[in-house]
Amino acid sequence: MKWHDLTDDACPLARAMGVIGDRWTLLILRECFLGVRRFDSFQKRLGVTRHLLAERLKRLETMGLLERRPYQERPLRHEYRLTASGKEFAPVLLAMQDWAQRNLPSPVPTPFTFVTRDSGEKVDPVLTDRHSGAELNHRSVLMAPAAASHAQDAAKEPKDPESPSAAQAP
Amino acid sequence: MKWHDLTDDACPLARAMGVIGDRWTLLILRECFLGVRRFDSFQKRLGVTRHLLAERLKRLETMGLLERRPYQERPLRHEYRLTASGKEFAPVLLAMQDWAQRNLPSPVPTPFTFVTRDSGEKVDPVLTDRHSGAELNHRSVLMAPAAASHAQDAAKEPKDPESPSAAQAP
DNA sequence: AAAGTTAGTTCTAATTTAGAACCTATTATC
């Protein structure tokens, strides 16, 4: 499989991996949320090679998460800013940070946290359903194939004792 | 930077990337949530090479997201199941799928969706604060360095005009 | 005039991934 193939996969998660499916991209986004905007700042703070950084920034721009805009002329210099799409990624980052903090413990303290803009208090994130307000987790939610088009794929793998047409309870 | 270095980074997001920072791991987890448990099923459904699949499953086991357990003897066979830690990853997957669906559009329909276990209706995920119930997004939340230990790092990069000690408003 | 700043690009070497073939143990089929 080639890298680029993921970006037009039918599965949204696969497409997402076409953007953040490497060691660096999510960390670049983290820096963006911390307010970093310039090439050299990203490079120094992350320790990523300039070569890769340039490529990743280009990809984030292509995928619409960042925009490159001039912040001065003579000499012409550009900075990278989160677009609306990039900003909407915040809940993913937050959910991931929360998961990692709970499930991948570390002896050293967390270097930064998510706080509310008004009170400055640390947030305690829960994913809920916008309509019902119910908490969304492995117990309340099920991942289900969207009938029609997926049925064909499923047919390729006949009567598997673990066929995933209805994921089992925890 | 070597791969393994991320797994004991101070930043939880970096540690998370030590687990899912590649093209395949998240897709393996997706399959787990769809109910897949066996080596060959993962391999056929994803098209990943057996070599990499074996490695990734091993890593997911090491990191505590999956457990390998026998489901038969003669011949001895093992299957992979989500652990509690793996199951708690569900909200991250959900948030990411939601983001990708909204921000990385595709001409083809989404092959599977998240539905509630009781009503079977498609969910509409929002990240909220457990305490206040407020929606958590780029407008309401700020990523802030956790004062003390980070202050030293910040000192290394003196008076940067874009110093990220207080991330700016959207 | 020399050195510094900022944002890259261009090389070579090392590491990772792809792709195919092979191995082991056991059960099913001819």
Next chain:
DNA sequence: GATAATAGGTTCTAAATTAGAACTAACTTT
């Protein structure tokens, strides 16, 4: 009782990606 089939891997070589360092370009500052 030999031959295939199933399941879960491992072992190769070739291709692609990443690391690391050096270099360029267009200015500005000392």
